[in-house]
Amino acid sequence: MLNVNDEELTGRRLISKKFLEIDRTAAINLPSNMEGWLDRNSLARFVVEIVEQLDTSEIEGSYKGGGSAAYPPKMMLTLLFYCYAKGIFSSRQIEQATYERIPVLYITGGLHPDHDSINSFRKRFLG
Numbered sequence: 682m683l684n685v686n687d688e689e690l691t692g693r694r695l696i697s698k699k700f701l702e703i704d705r706t707a708a709i710n711l712p713s714n715m716e717g718w719l720d721r722n723s724l725a726r727f728v729v730e731i732v733e734q735l736d737t738s739e740i741e742g743s744y745k746g747g748g749s750a751a752y753p754p755k756m757m758l759t760l761l762f763y764c765y766a767k768g769i770f771s772s773r774q775i776e777q778a779t780y781e782r783i784p785v786l787y788i789t790g791g792l793h794p795d796h797d798s799i800n801s802f803r804k805r806f807l808g
Contacts, residue, residue, distance in 0.1 A: 715787045715791070718783050719783065719784060724763065725787050728763045732758050733755060735755070737758070743805075752792060754806070756788065757798075757799070757802045760779075760785065760789060760799070761807065764785070772796035772803070775796070775799050776793065776796040779794065
């Protein structure tokens with residue numbers, strides 16, 4: 682039962698004095714670039730830093746070009762290493778993470794490799 686002393690009617694919505702109001706139509710402020718999305722000590726940043734130091738010239742040299750551009754090998758390696766560390770092994774779940782998880786969005790720079798691309802890269806270079 683609604684206690685009128687605890688609640689007040691404002692406009693079209695009832696706002697409780699016990700809980701914060703949620704307005705899913707309101708604009709939100711997000712960092713203007715991916716750097717601002719993660720803590721300085723996050724696992725995603727650590728994995729990016731480590732993979733950036735790796736020599737991936739053999740992997741990069743195996744791409745012949747032609748067709749559509751491939752995803753950067755260092756990004757794909759970072760994506761796989763991070764997801765494995767987080768217990769995500771399915772290529773479909775990794776693809777889904779590129780849409781839903783902020784650390785993965787940071788790693789991919791907002792790109793969304795599909796599960797076939799992820800699986801092909803994994804089989805070809807980590808097989």
